[in-house]
Amino acid sequence: MSELSRRELIVKAGAVALGAAVVQLGCGLRHKPNTEAGAVASGAADVQLGNVGPKASAAVDPKKWPWPYEKLDPAKTAEIAYNEWYRVYCGASVISSVFSQLAEKVGEPYKSFPVDGFFFLLGGIADWGTVCGTGAGANIVANLIVGPPTSGDHAGFTIGSNLMEYYGNTMMPVFVPKNPKIDPAKIVQTQSDSPLCHISLGKWMKASGFPKASAERKERCSRLAATMAYQLVKNLNAWKDGKYDENIKWDPAEEVGINAQQNCTDCHGSSVPTAKR
């Protein structure tokens, strides 16, 4: 896989053609199980939490990056996401799980951020089944905290992209809350091989036998939001420590010539079109 370098992203930001250094790679299935899937609730042993209490916020400009960040406890964040799902669903619950804590620890710009306005991310954006709200929400958080690539640090963009990969390559859901509403034994894990709500949910519904309206399906999606919030904060903490691996794992524009997920054959079958370069 290729690396999307800082320079390339800055060039991209200037909307300049990336040139012709194109590598024609196959578009195979990449079903490797994600070894980080063991990220279950495990306390906060490796997290140093910042001081509690909001700071003066007048000086914070939300259009300048990075936003002030203090390390969070992934498990606590996941618990919040799990509970918030039942209030504002997948996308907004991931945003809320991080921003609500930073509103308390840091203050602005988190305190004023309109988290509930992202309710519409549910069901792959207003139930259209496109990107899972947990992936969209995680991308929003990572990019708003670290900043867009145009700000000079592309770690937020990379964290977001790699969380899309994690989402598709992991048996979900992983995180188990302290007080689950449904017996975890009833919630089967499935791997979506896609960041799309429709495919992810469809595979789970088929494997579990539970309909969309069931309490079990809601438990699955709320625990999925919690799992993504856990991974998101783990990555943001690493970034804060200067330890986040900046390699981007999937660069479809370079590898297959079109924005895409990784498993072309899932929809195209054996006749995957070749994108003109």
Added chain:
Amino acid sequence: MSELSRRELIVKAGAVALGAAVVQLGCGLRHKPNTEAGAVASGAADVQLGNVGPKASAAVDPKKWPWPYEKLDPAKTAEIAYNEWYRVYCGASVISSVFSQLAEKVGEPYKSFPVDGFFFLLGGIADWGTVCGTGAGANIVANLIVGPPTSGDHAGFTIGSNLMEYYGNTMMPVFVPKNPKIDPAKIVQTQSDSPLCHISLGKWMKASGFPKASAERKERCSRLAATMAYQLVKNLNAWKDGKYDENIKWDPAEEVGINAQQNCTDCHGSSVPTAKR
């Protein structure tokens, strides 16, 4: 098609099961051309613009809805989106086209909104080919201005959802800027039948013969962002006038039992699974 009523959305917001009033409908192709596709640059004859100059913004709470809105000129908005695309790409360009004008006319919360943080929406979220950034950006704008359904007005959610339908059922791009970078005769129109970047872009690349890295492809996507910005503002202006038709046009959870786009057979072929209810 069914109507997602205010009551249903409020019930949904409470995460209560929608009950068993389920109608089993077919999942056919809905390729009707959108008759609103003639929305080209045509001036602002039907738009009454508000006063210019920011107002005092201290009293605005971005977590309360609706946000202050003044009617905008759709064609001017589309021109801004077209140009902003070449700076921050599809999703952020749609947000910028509306919020930059409202920052001038209204002030906060638009002035402080971190538009560039949504750069990552490009290419269907970090190039993964999921939801087109123009649809995501339009949903963000509609839901942040009007508010989420939980705020009591579901017009923002409905505008967003119906713009996803408009996106897929329209020969795109529609809007022609005053000074196009590429001769419009070179930019063919295609209908995606999907809100997904990968499918939308793939169909256009196939029909046009231009690769993703070409100036023509960029022109197509920037004009698509402009088209969506035009429609978005047209709808927001109608909402401001109390004239927006609140019927939601596609309610997949009710109609097919799973979050989905409308054309099941495109991926599933003749064996479309039936979702358990």
